[in-house]
Amino acid sequence: MAKQLFTCLLYVSILVSVYSDCPLGFMRFQESCYAILPVKVSWAEALRLCQAFQAKLAWIDSAIEDKFIEGMLNRYHDSIATAEVWMGGTDMLIEGIWVWADTLKPFTYTNWFPGEPNNEHGQHCLGLFRDKGFKWDDNRCELKMAPLCKAT
Numbered sequence: 001m002a003k004q005l006f007t008c009l010l011y012v013s014i015l016v017s018v019y020s021d022c023p024l025g026f027m028r029f030q031e032s033c034y035a036i037l038p039v040k041v042s043w044a045e046a047l048r049l050c051q052a053f054q055a056k057l058a059w060i061d062s063a064i065e066d067k068f069i070e071g072m073l074n075r076y077h078d079s080i081a082t083a084e085v086w087m088g089g090t091d092m093l094i095e096g097i098w099v100w101a102d103t104l105k106p107f108t109y110t111n112w113f114p115g116e117p118n119n120e121h122g123q124h125c126l127g128l129f130r131d132k133g134f135k136w137d138d139n140r141c142e143l144k145m146a147p148l149c150k151a152t
């Protein structure tokens, strides 16, 4: 019995070590790894930068994941780079139809700030802003913000 328990624990610890494997500097939550890159770049540059880290500009599938990201951003709130971050959402292909850039799948979960997305002067890229409690807001894709990358 003790031997079986030991074997079982061994398997569990191997599984945990395999599944907690995130790229250096990334933080694990459930099945994914997340990192805020401390640079300010346009949305298109943010897409490419995440790819350079074998990651994607982050997408959000659920309220629990959204809450984790909000917490992550709040913990780093002293850094200027993380007052505003780019996410992987865009409506640049069809105005008003929001999709995640890497899959082109429409949003299934959203957490827009009240009144957003407002497409003010042509806003097609999804950002999270500290002054909006990191709720979702469309913004101009040329704006320079920090990429939030996600790896699975």
Ligand SMILES: [Ca+2]
Pocket: 091, 092, 095, 096, 119, 122, 123, 124, 125, 138
């Ligand atoms: Ca738009």
Ligand SMILES: [Ca+2]
Pocket: 116, 117, 118, 119, 120, 123, 137, 138, 139
């Ligand atoms: Ca907006």
